[in-house]
Amino acid sequence: MGNRRATSSVSAPTFPRDEWAIAVLERAALLPPGVKDTIRRELPEWVASTVIQRGADGTAVAAALAKAAHVPLASLDQVDSGAAHFVPENLARQYAAVPVSATNRGIRIATANPMDLDAEQALGFVAGRQVEFVYALPDPLMRRLEEIYRPERSIERLVSGLGTTGIVETAAEEIKVYDTGTAVEAPVAKLVDATISDAVRERASDVHFEPFDQGLLIRYRVDGVLREVMRVPRSAAGAVIRRMKVVAKLDVSDPLHPHDGRTSARVDGKMWDLRVSSIPIARYGEKVVVRLLDPSTGIAPLNGLGLWPDELAAFEKLLKNREGVVLVTGPTGSGKTTTLYSALDRIRSTGINVVTVEDPVEYHIAGVNQIQVNEKQGFTFATALRSVLRQDPDVVLLGEIRDEETARTAWQAGLSGHFVLSTLHTNDAVGCIARLVDIGIEPYKMASALKGVLGQRLLRRLCPSCATPVAADTLPESARPPVGFERPVKLLTARGCSQCAFTGYRGRMAIEEILTVDGDVAELIARGTLGEPLAVAARNAGMRPLFEAGLRRVWVGETSYDELFRVVGETSVRPSGEGAAPAVAVPAAAPPAAAAAAPAEAEPVAAPLEAASHPLVLVADDDPAMRALVTSILTAQGWRVAEAPDGIVALDEAQRLRPDLILLDMDMPRLDGLGVLETLRRRLIGRAVPVIVVTAHDDPAIETRCIEMGAEDYITKPIQPASLVARTRAVLRRVGTP
Numbered sequence: 030m031g032n033r034r035a036t037s038s039v040s041a042p043t044f045p046r047d048e049w050a051i052a053v054l055e056r057a058a059l060l061p062p063g064v065k066d067t068i069r070r071e072l073p074e075w076v077a078s079t080v081i082q083r084g085a086d087g088t089a090v091a092a093a094l095a096k097a098a099h100v101p102l103a104s105l106d107q108v109d110s111g112a113a114h115f116v117p118e119n120l121a122r123q124y125a126a127v128p129v130s131a132t133n134r135g136i137r138i139a140t141a142n143p144m145d146l147d148a149e150q151a152l153g154f155v156a157g158r159q160v161e162f163v164y165a166l167p168d169p170l171m172r173r174l175e176e177i178y179r180p181e182r183s184i185e186r187l188v189s190g191l192g193t194t195g196i197v198e199t200a201a202e203e204i205k206v207y208d209t210g211t212a213v214e215a216p217v218a219k220l221v222d223a224t225i226s227d228a229v230r231e232r233a234s235d236v237h238f239e240p241f242d243q244g245l246l247i248r249y250r251v252d253g254v255l256r257e258v259m260r261v262p263r264s265a266a267g268a269v270i271r272r273m274k275v276v277a278k279l280d281v282s283d284p285l286h287p288h289d290g291r292t293s294a295r296v297d298g299k300m301w302d303l304r305v306s307s308i309p310i311a312r313y314g315e316k317v318v319v320r321l322l323d324p325s326t327g328i329a330p331l332n333g334l335g336l337w338p339d340e341l342a343a344f345e346k347l348l349k350n351r352e353g354v355v356l357v358t359g360p361t362g363s364g365k366t367t368t369l370y371s372a373l374d375r376i377r378s379t380g381i382n383v384v385t386v387e388d389p390v391e392y393h394i395a396g397v398n399q400i401q402v403n404e405k406q407g408f409t410f411a412t413a414l415r416s417v418l419r420q421d422p423d424v425v426l427l428g429e430i431r432d433e434e435t436a437r438t439a440w441q442a443g444l445s446g447h448f449v450l451s452t453l454h455t456n457d458a459v460g461c462i463a464r465l466v467d468i469g470i471e472p473y474k475m476a477s478a479l480k481g482v483l484g485q486r487l488l489r490r491l492c493p494s495c496a497t498p499v500a501a502d503t504l505p506e507s508a509r510p511p512v513g514f515e516r517p518v519k520l521l522t523a524r525g526c527s528q529c530a531f532t533g534y535r536g537r538m539a540i541e542e543i544l545t546v547d548g549d550v551a552e553l554i555a556r557g558t559l560g561e562p563l564a565v566a567a568r569n570a571g572m573r574p575l576f577e578a579g580l581r582r583v584w585v586g587e588t589s590y591d592e593l594f595r596v597v598g599e600t601s602v603r604p605s606g607e608g609a610a611p612a613v614a615v616p617a618a619a620p621p622a623a624a625a626a627a628p629a630e631a632e633p634v635a636a637p638l639e640a641a642s643h644p645l646v647l648v649a650d651d652d653p654a655m656r657a658l659v660t661s662i663l664t665a666q667g668w669r670v671a672e673a674p675d676g677i678v679a680l681d682e683a684q685r686l687r688p689d690l691i692l693l694d695m696d697m698p699r700l701d702g703l704g705v706l707e708t709l710r711r712r713l714i715g716r717a718v719p720v721i722v723v724t725a726h727d728d729p730a731i732e733t734r735c736i737e738m739g740a741e742d743y744i745t746k747p748i749q750p751a752s753l754v755a756r757t758r759a760v761l762r763r764v765g766t767p
């Protein structure tokens with residue numbers, strides 16, 4: 030059977046699905062009296078089922094229908110479980126199709142409607158194989174379908190072969206209360222445990238479980254950057270979300286509202302705090318984010334933030350104030366809170382009465398009264414701050430200024446003999462002042478209470494194991510180090526190695542632009558002059574804008590120019606301060622480039638997957654002629670191809686390039702295909718990459734073993750171009766790459 034009709038659209042079935050069976054059974058005298066009218070009237074899903082319910086002999090019905098459709102009868106007792114791997118659950122259900130067996134060339138699929146040419150085409154497309162239909166009666170077919178696509182199957186496949194995962198001990202003993210005892214619980218629990226421990230080992234700060242149309246996407250945030258780890262099939266996505274909620278004791282019965290909870294987990298003998306939040310996502314259910322906090326980290330001392338000496342000195346000077354307001358500003362994920370705590374730590378050491386108002390209280394600090402805000406119950410930042418001020422503290426740390434009421438209260442405190450430290454969400458120091466004026470602080474009050482603003486960003490540090498020297502002329506002329514720079518110049522760029530998960534970076538540091546409010550700057554603010562004139566005055570008074578502060582870090586090899594550009598962006602390059610917010614700007618009015626400079630903010634929610642228009646395929650084969658052949662076939666499809674001459678290189682390239690697909694030769698020197706597969710599957714991160722194994726022998730035993738070990742498919746040599754293209758396309762479709 031070939032593709033006899035070119036139809037790409039998939040329409041909902043019209044009932045009965047096997048309407049053609051009426052005429053066949055009538056001719057075979059297998060239609061009980063009156064059934065024909067019933068079928069016409071009631072339009073059941075299957076003619077065959079109705080006829081058998083009315084007393085027709087099932088064996089005879091099946092034989093007659095198979096014969097009429099010119100297909101063999103299926104034997105549903107002999108279903109090769111590996112065959113289901115090539116047909117995703119949604120399509121199997123849509124077409125009521127049970128994959129029975131698969132070879133390198135074809136796939137045999139049981140159906141109760143072998144006349145459905147759309148089904149034949151769609152199933153062949155997604156399996157990358159010629160479809161051979163066999164006939165089975167609808168009822169046994171549907172029962173077999175349920176067995177084959179049990180949700181735990183896909184999860185078991187995901188967790189099988191993972192390295193040791195028994196190291197997570199979540200502190201939620203109550204889990205059993207919710208345990209429904211279904212078979213899916215155990216493998217899902219194992220997957221969640223494996224994810225948490227893997228995330229800790231990868232130095233992730235957050236784990237995102239995001240539903241999308243094909244299942245669940247798991248991503249880690251490492252050094253501020255989100256990294257895809259794996260995709261969980263749709264059949265198991267709900268169970269993973271539910272498990273994560275159960276572990277954090279969130280209300281599993283209410284998926285329609287956001288929830289917050291916490292738990293702890295022991296990973297490799299060390300305790301971690303897990304802050305878990307869930308939010309409903311339109312159409313897809315719930316998204317869960319887990320923050321991983323190391324409770325032993327505590328507060329970094331001020332001189333442990335990695336500030337440049339003049340930044341540290343300017344900041345320390347601001348902290349010597351005993352009244353007024355000092356703000357730290359920057360986008361989400363720019364480390365504002367950490368800096369605030371370090372500042373508090375410095376002030377506290379001088380024996381002064383300190384109170385904090387926070388949401389949430391992140392670290393408990395000995396000797397400091399910490400107040401937890403509860404917005405839901407009306408205990409807001411502003412109300413909390415007012416009650417705190419009645420107790421007359423010397424210093425107040427206010428977690429965040431979000432609204433006018435909080436801003437006004439903070440200013441009153443600052444003007445009446447208290448020292449207030451807080452954060453505000455804006456792009457830079459000058460924009461922070463504009464924002465405050467915008468939400469209602471009068472300019473003269475602003476000038477008299479505000480002592481200074483720190484604009485902050487976090488830059489990733491280059492990985493010391495793999496950073497590579499570059500020449501100065503790789504930098505734009507305006508970004509090159511000046512002659513006689515205060516420290517030895519060493520320009521480096523990111524490369525990537527196994528020490529840094531092939532990102533080229535390891536750890537982060539803060540850079541600051543520090544605007545001190547006095548003299549000319551205070552006068553301008555009092556007169557309501559903002560925007561560029563204020564930026565110019567601030568520079569004249571010694572403020573070094575973020576981009577310039579970052580350039581110094583590039584010149585000494587702490588980070589790369591690319592990283593600085595990614596985080597701070599080009600708007601700051603203009604020396605006139607044009608990138609600063611215009612007068613009365615709100616953050617939303619910031620230029621697009623500035624928004625792009627804050628990737629932590631751009632959190633896609635409903636559609637997390639950017640379309641990779643040209644999939645990248647990694648071809649691992651020790652035979653150069655074979656690599657050249659495969660490369661030419663795939664590039665002709667408009668795909669991008671990378672090559673690896675052996676298994677070791679293949680592993681490195683798989684991590685470094687994160688290809689959409691790996692074509693993996695079985696027989697390679699140094700490390701063979703099975704070894705590569707095994708290594709990739711041992712860690713969660715390796716499982717995000719689908720693999721097609723290329724074997725020299727058409728040996729079902731090896732093929733089955735590859736599939737069991739997590740390969741998506743196999744192809745036998747000699748390679749047929751059409752088959753290679755069909756198979757790679759099919760795999761990309763199945764795993765959800767467009």
Ligand SMILES: [Zn+2]
Pocket residue numbers: 492493494495496525526527528529530531533534
């Ligand atoms: Zn490295």
